[in-house]
Amino acid sequence: DAIGKGTYPTFMLKEIDEQPAVMRRISQHYLPVDQPIAIDPALIQHVAQADRLYFVAAGTSYHASLVGKRLFERYAQIPAEAGVASEFGYHWPLLSAKPFFIFLSQSGETADSRQVLVEAKRRGLPTLVITNVANSTLAREADYHLLLHAGPEIAVASTKAYTAQIAVEAVLAKAVGERRQLGAAQSFDLAGQLALAANAMDEITDNHQAWDQLAAEYLGSATDAFYLGRGIDYDVSLEAALKLKEISYVHTEGFAAGELKHGTIALIEPGVPVITFITEQATADHTRGNVQEVKARGGNVLVIASEACQQAGDQIVIPTLTDELMPLVTVVCGQLLAYYATLQRGLNVDQPRNLAKSVTVE
Numbered sequence: 001d002a003i004g005k006g007t008y009p010t011f012m013l014k015e016i017d018e019q020p021a022v023m024r025r026i027s028q029h030y031l032p033v034d035q036p037i038a039i040d041p042a043l044i045q046h047v048a049q050a051d052r053l054y055f056v057a058a059g060t061s062y063h064a065s066l067v068g069k070r071l072f073e074r075y076a077q078i079p080a081e082a083g084v085a086s087e088f089g090y091h092w093p094l095l096s097a098k099p100f101f102i103f104l105s106q107s108g109e110t111a112d113s114r115q116v117l118v119e120a121k122r123r124g125l126p127t128l129v130i131t132n133v134a135n136s137t138l139a140r141e142a143d144y145h146l147l148l149h150a151g152p153e154i155a156v157a158s159t160k161a162y163t164a165q166i167a168v169e170a171v172l173a174k175a176v177g178e179r180r181q182l183g184a185a186q187s188f189d190l191a192g193q194l195a196l197a198a199n200a201m202d203e204i205t206d207n208h209q210a211w212d213q214l215a216a217e218y219l220g221s222a223t224d225a226f227y228l229g230r231g232i233d234y235d236v237s238l239e240a241a242l243k244l245k246e247i248s249y250v251h252t253e254g255f256a257a258g259e260l261k262h263g264t265i266a267l268i269e270p271g272v273p274v275i276t277f278i279t280e281q282a283t284a285d286h287t288r289g290n291v292q293e294v295k296a297r298g299g300n301v302l303v304i305a306s307e308a309c310q311q312a313g314d315q316i317v318i319p320t321l322t323d324e325l326m327p328l329v330t331v332v333c334g335q336l337l338a339y340y341a342t343l344q345r346g347l348n349v350d351q352p353r354n355l356a357k358s359v360t361v362e
């Protein structure tokens with residue numbers, strides 16, 4: 001039953017657990033074996049001609065667009081910017097000569113994003129919406145749309161839409177990079193990476209009890225929690241922090257690990273949980289240094305590291321993917337920590353206070 005909970009106690013847990021299947025579905029749909037990538041060639045060509053991409057989105061979708069910026073810069077070699085829709089709408093940047101707009105929206109109904117889409121169209125600029133809802137307002141109004149194929153997402157806190165957005169962004173980045181005849185795109189084994197990600201997600205979601213225990217140990221009595229990482233791990237720390245904040249009402253902050261010393265370290269006192277993502281080999285040593293600074297002040301550090309970056313004592317070690325795809329796996333750890341920390345507080349995981357699944361007012 002696509003919109004029932006099945007045997008699950010909550011939609012959020014069901015949707016977290018569906019992520020491996022969503023990765024496989026996206027791969028089957030967009031990356032058919034021995035065939036070209038299944039995306040409208042006109043869209044690929046249009047993006048390939050752009051000199052700059054402008055990602056516009058809100059909430060979790062904005063966090064997915066931060067990853068999209070990195071994917072397109074690496075695999076399509078097109079400069080990209082990611083903007084929060086409610087800011088972008090009132091403070092348009094100076095545009096490049098050949099801009100292309102990419103809107104990310106699970107629901108396809110977010111008013112802040114639509115406002116920017118309407119203005120982009122008024123200016124005659126090309127637009128794509130990546131959405132989970134085929135007949136949504138944004139899907140109907142944009143020049144192009146790509147579907148997430150994540151299935152209905154019911155829980156207010158977005159989970160599988162985020163990982164689906166990253167996977168679909170990667171598909172398009174590869175297609176555009178191939179169109180531009182870039183070696184980085186041609187040699188990018190995206191189907192292989194998505195299969196690895198799905199398997200890693202399976203391993204993580206197969207062990208609910210371990211996440212329940214970790215959440216109790218690190219977040220059980222927390223009133224504040226910090227998430228840190230560098231580069232792609234910074235992007236995911238923003239999303240993991242948002243997940244905990246929106247459902248558990250614990251005050252959270254996700255920040256770039258190097259910024260610790262420029263302010264946030266003042267808040268580290270004995271027992272404060274600091275969830276640290278370390279999957280980027282180029283910056284791993286620096287982030288390890290930040291972990292030491294936190295530990296020296298009594299912070300309760302939980303390290304989530306990739307195999308390539310792991311060290312003795314790391315609590316969670318996950319398989320290594322290409323840097324830009326690590327959030328597919330690291331975010332699942334953050335989702336499950338948030339989920340169990342919230343259950344343990346006796347709160348309504350699927351329908352947190354004050355939040356709506358889609359916000360149709362600016």
Ligand code: G6P
Pocket residue numbers: 058059060061104105106107108109110113156157158355356357358359
């Ligand atoms: C609301 C939801 C968030 C979501 C955001 C953007 O605030 O509570 O979970 O990330 O809207 O929604 P969209 O449908 O545009 O991705």
